[in-house]
Amino acid sequence: MRSFRKYFLNPLLDLLYPQYCVVCDTLIPGTSQVLCLACAHRLPFTGLEQIADNETDIRLYGKIHHLNAAPLLYFIEEGMVQVMMHQLKYKNRPDIGHYLGTLIAARYAETEWFQSIEAIVPVPLHPKKEYRRGYNQAQCIAEGISAYSHIPLLQKAVVRKINTDSQIHKSRAARLVNVTGAFEVHKAPQLKGKHILLVDDVFTTGATIASCGNCILQVEGTTLSMATAAMAIL
Numbered sequence: 182m183r184s185f186r187k188y189f190l191n192p193l194l195d196l197l198y199p200q201y202c203v204v205c206d207t208l209i210p211g212t213s214q215v216l217c218l219a220c221a222h223r224l225p226f227t228g229l230e231q232i233a234d235n236e237t238d239i240r241l242y243g244k245i246h247h248l249n250a251a252p253l254l255y256f257i258e259e260g261m262v263q264v265m266m267h268q269l270k271y272k273n274r275p276d277i278g279h280y281l282g283t284l285i286a287a288r289y290a291e292t293e294w295f296q297s298i299e300a301i302v303p304v305p306l307h308p309k310k311e312y313r314r315g316y317n318q319a320q321c322i323a324e325g326i327s328a329y330s331h332i333p334l335l336q337k338a339v340v341r342k343i344n345t346d347s348q349i350h351k352s353r354a355a356r357l358v359n360v361t362g363a364f365e366v367h368k369a370p371q372l373k374g375k376h377i378l379l380v381d382d383v384f385t386t387g388a389t390i391a392s393c394g395n396c397i398l399q400v401e402g403t404t405l406s407m408a409t410a411a412m413a414i415l
């Protein structure tokens with residue numbers, strides 16, 4: 182069966198649905214792949230999941246009482262992670278989110294804090310925005326983490342009430358105001374007493390994820406850690 186797959190099915194699938202590396206456009210063998218081997222080998226991992234009180238915690242200081250926070254990759258302008266995040270958000274490539282989620286779960290599984298996570302919650306998009314995009318990129322990452330780690334994913338546990346404008350061109354103070362009160366917990370009984378992993382795509386100032394996280398922390402007995410696919414260099 183394995184050789185049928187290896188010598189017949191996979192080459193046939195390659196022929197019918199050729200896959201190209203998201204970053205360098207090289208033809209890659211096999212299906213459901215995002216990066217060629219060369220690009221996968223030069224992914225800029227932060228390694229911050231192993232470090233307590235890291236750069237992410239400094240940015241979150243005074244915004245939220247969380248346990249751990251770690252982004253997977255460094256987001257450098259015009260770098261490979263920017264290309265991947267752009268494709269994930271704007272070019273209908275939810276599979277990139279799944280791939281990044283799998284990488285998060287595989288790397289973070291070695292840490293003690295990740296092993297105590299009991300449920301995964303993605304930072305929600307406003308329903309209108311999710312409808313336009315066709316998916317929530319944070320949810321795709323969360324699905325990848327859940328599939329690899331077998332930690333349950335809580336769907337729609339938190340919802341976004343306010344359709345905030347793009348955060349990119351706003352000052353830090355404006356962003357904080359913009360996201361305050363934007364979220365609402367809908368599944369409190371499922372969150373109660375659990376160590377939750379809150380998942381988002383890119384970590385910048387931490388205003389959005391902290392706002393969403395503070396909403397979750399209002400549920401009795403919850404503790405919170407955070408994982409994002411990337412971290413912007415400020």
Ligand SMILES: [Zn+2]
Nearest residue numbers: 202205217220
């Ligand atoms: Zn490549």
